Amino acid sequence: SAVISQKPSRDICQRGTSLTIQCQVDSQVTMMFWYRQQPGQSLTLIATANQGSEATYESGFVIDKFPISRPNLTFSTLTVSNMSPEDSSIYLCSVRVSGEKLFFGSGTQLSVL
Amino acid sequence: AQSVTQPDIHITVSEGASLELRCNYSYGATPYLFWYVQSPGQGLQLLLKYFSGDTLVQGIKGFEAEFKRSQSSFNLRKPSVHWSDAAEYFCAVGPSGGSYIPTFGRGTSLIVHP
Numbered sequence: 001s002a003v004i005s006q007k008p009s010r011d012i013c014q015r016g017t018s019l020t021i022q023c024q025v026d027s028q029v030t031m032m033f034w035y036r037q038q039p040g041q042s043l044t045l046i047a048t049a050n051q052g053s054e055a056t057y058e059s060g061f062v063i064d065k066f067p068i069s070r071p072n073l074t075f076s077t078l079t080v081s082n083m084s085p086e087d088s089s090i091y092l093c094s095v096r097v098s099g100e101k102l103f104f105g106s107g108t109q110l111s112v113l
Numbered sequence: 114a115q116s117v118t119q120p121d122i123h124i125t126v127s128e129g130a131s132l133e134l135r136c137n138y139s140y141g142a143t144p145y146l147f148w149y150v151q152s153p154g155q156g157l158q159l160l161l162k163y164f165s166g167d168t169l170v171q172g173i174k175g176f177e178a179e180f181k182r183s184q185s186s187f188n189l190r191k192p193s194v195h196w197s198d199a200a201e202y203f204c205a206v207g208p209s210g211g212s213y214i215p216t217f218g219r220g221t222s223l224i225v226h227p
Contacts, residue, residue, distance in 0.1 A: 104156030
């Protein structure tokens with residue numbers, strides 16, 4: 001199993017600012033995933049972050065808007081840049097451990113005014 | 114492309130009643146299927162998964178799900194719901210093997226009345 005600590009748990013931000021979300025795992029993992037969960041919507045994968053390489057972004061998401069760092073095998077950050085109200089969502093980090101089992105952080109609830 | 118449909122946005126049941134949450138998927142081959150639960154303010158927790166074999170899968174917290182290939186369904190059931198089961202439930206489908214990344218349904222919100 002894996003225990004994931006995600007910070008902050010929630011934040012209220014002003015339009016045009018940026019927020020960095022941190023994800024710390026209690027074990028070394030190769031792949032970390034960042035998801036967005038918009039109200040009433042399913043989880044949408046933003047990007048896959050592998051240590052030592054550039055993150056791989058899904059269609060509709062770009063590095064300039066959602067830069068990701070993955071400095072080691074237990075930590076990653078996602079930055080939501082130049083925020084607008086449309087970025088108000090829950091952001092979740094996830095790791096894959098022992099095959100196809102995903103573990104999730106508790107999420108960051110972001111509100112942009 | 115794979116997709117998941119959870120047709121019910123909200124389900125309301127009385128405590129002690131039985132529960133069935135529907136999930137239909139679209140996938141060209143044998144899928145991996147999952148149910149996750151998200152309690153308020155929490156991340157997602159895996160309830161159960163189906164990879165192969167017995168089509169009736171037992172999970173944690175008294176939940177089970179049945180894979181029906183002919184109906185492309187993987188419905189989640191519980192014989193007697195507890196108030197603590199109130200949460201958001203997500204069905205997910207993923208390809209078998211490879212760089213597995215699941216596709217999630219939109220979720221079903223379960224409301225439990227005392």
